[in-house]
Amino acid sequence: MSARYGMVIDLDRCTGCGACMMACAAENNVPALPKATNRTGLTPMLVRKVSNGRNGVAQREVFIPILCMHCEQHTPCVSVCPQQAVEVDRATGIVMQMPQRCLGCRYCMTACPYHARYFNWWDPAWPAGTEKSLNPGVAVRMRGVVEKCNMCHARLHAAQEKAAAAGKREIDPADYVPACVEACPTGAIRFGNLADPNDPVTQESHSPEAFRFLARLGTEPKVYYKSKEAWVRALAEAASSTEVQHG
Amino acid sequence: MFPGVDGFHWTAGHIIFLGLFFAVAATILTTVASAAWRSARDIREDRAAGLCWKSDFAELPVHDRRCRHELAGRVISRTCDNAFNCGSCGKYAQFAVLPARGDSNPSGLNYPDDRLYSRDHTWVKVEPGGTVSIGLDDFAQHVLGTPDSITLPEIGSEIELNGTAWQMKKHKQKIRVRAPIEGTVIAKGTQQDDWILKIQPRRDVKDPLTTRHLLRGPEVRGWIVREMERLQLQLQPLNTAPTLADGGTLMPNLMDSLPHADWETVLADTFLEA
């Protein structure tokens, strides 16, 4: 049975601590790039701070973790890649990036409305000694290729191997949890199988407080956000951009 | 489809797209290959000389492409666009019947009437028995004087019309003399002879078409007068015009007398090199 892995991120719980970013970088062997700026760095998971643009007591702020939304339909980055380095895995619904096939043309980056794709502008490097802490299950990416969140694919592999060793076809959902989900201290990021109607994440995604960014583009992103605040939900669509200041 | 690609699956799109692409690529490569093959065939079948001449002819300046009938004064102005191949020229007969102007003997130079002349300054003399002798005309001999060396083709070899008949060297200038007629070399001239090669023509010399392209009679004078004018203009920068035009005669052995002239251009014009 094929899965459709997705997330619901409760923005009301997010404190902007950045633990998800750290966990993501550690899990996926994201190199430390001393020369990178916030426009050239590698942040497959990125927490952004957004303000409602008011002053004084009316001021509100929200932290929004942005990652690959794993678009289900018309996946913008898949159709543009000239050499099939991007694919939607039909078994999992995960948008896969294959750095070993990537030419580095960055067409997929221009295609992504969420800016969730990152280019390796530098050779990957780690401060002396820290390379010992690299995750052996994840290949490091070379300079000149694009990478992005793949929902910790190495963890999925590990779960599949474990299931196979036990003679099972299906993985135990408890064995496959992406690093950011695991790391979030407030439990704001929840991960589940959207194809399973009984999965709590699926049910949460149907809540009236849940929304997706730029849903009207028609790409069916599988990362949902959730907030009780109307102004936060209004961030979903571009038309509201005049009312909101960014932080 | 392609080795080493995991998860590659054929779709209709691939078939259409790759089919189109490879059709286009095949068309391009076939074009080049066929051009190469046809070139090889031309060279194998000795058509190279004719094709090169056609191409060289197209590069000649307009004043070097005057029609023989203009040279003879039968028409006022006409440019040849048929590579001097009067045998296949549709207008030849129409103009040939018109009266020519002027006499046949170019001033001061020796152009006997029993010979036919080619635009690249060779002559052809039909010998009894159907062979021909060919040689360098008086104008070219005045310009060159004695060449430093001459390389003649071997007896028995074939020469092609407008291909290379023989080669000469003078003052480091390489001169290629075009053949005025096609055929087999049967004899090589010595220093004493006025001819340079004897040729057994491929086609019967009694057929007028065999030698139709060669100049004769009043055409020769008109042509040589123009050639003299050209030479004079080319050597003018050296301020030697009086010696040349003196009484209309050409000084012998010009290349030795005027070593600093632009001989490369003069020789290219004289021997119709592009």
Next chain:
Amino acid sequence: MASLTMTETHVTDSRWIARGVERISLSRFLLCLAPWFVLLVIGVYAAGLCLFYGLNQTNMDNRFAFGLWIFLDLGIIALGAGAFFTGFLVYILKRSELKPILNTAVVVGFICYSGAVSILMIDVGQPLRAWFTFWHPNTHSMLTEVTFCISCYLLVLSLEYIPILLRNRQLRKLPSFLIFEHQLHKLVPVLAAVGTLLSFFHQGSLGGLYGVLRGRPFAFRDGIFIWPSTFFLFILSAIASGPSFLMLVTATVEKVTGKRLVPPDLFRRLGLISGVLLAVYIAAKSIDTLIWMDFTSPAMGFAPWLSYMHKPFGTPILFAEIVLFGLIPAFLLTYRRTAAKRGWLLSAAAMACMGILLNRFVLTVQTLALPTLSFDEFLTYTPSWQEVASFAGVIAYGVIVYSLSYRYLPLFPAQKGDETHVSGR
């Protein structure tokens, strides 16, 4: 200075220059090209930096993943469209009055395409993987179509360039070269037809490149069959600007050399072709813009004015694209009185080319600068010196290749013997 004097007196390349044409002395020629050589060396150095140290040498970033290079690539490929279009008009539609410009069209096309391909090779992160596209192509990608067509078309242009090259005075002395030139020249109509097909598709696909970007509502367009409308707009705009660009190149060469190289009537002819096509293009673009404003953009949740609220990409730029560099040059190029005056004609041609460049600029840069998420910022980007220098190097390469071609190859058929001098040099 001693060496220079020696150059003047002893070294001459007259053996390589066609007889009967007038060219400046070798030393003067080299002196004129020297600044371009310097620029080329700087460009190669900058490109080398990008290849050696990686694209961190540029100022592109994750948001501005395409920058100056893609904009200029699209620009020169559009301007280079004159090559296929002239070939199409001469060989397929038998408009032989355009023949005098054909060789220049081929050389300009060759320069534009080879330049664009070299820049693309620096622009991608892993140039050595370029062949992957041929090995496991994604046939849904516009970039695949572009890659296939451009590489094939560059091959076609090289093959069209070969006959011109082989007619050099020394090269033609080798009979096999001359025969090959002769035979290849006979088959050039086939190449022109193939070139037309390839150009049609890749000019279109370059437009489609942006039109398919569902994630960028400013660029996304509804489609006709499998192609977005920008596919057809790019073809139209490329064939509209191509003849204008050829006119500008030829006029520049005439100015520099002080010679009349083509019949004066030819410019008017090129202008007319350019003007009519430009008018058609502007009409199509206006309709396309209206459809986008009224249907496409709102349907995706983006009010069209959102795309024009960030300076400097306001509506004036749209106005400039459609009226200033569209309707006005189209009028000037086609109206009998203005087209009869060389000054007006050339200015209009320059405006037409500017308009096309502006269009490519807007589509590449504005698309990426505009925010998509509501809390995104409008970003700007300034190219690094390495980006500018690499591209300047390509322009220098173009100038050098064209100058060498002009000096040693028979680019203009009228050059022999009867060149008319416009003024003293």
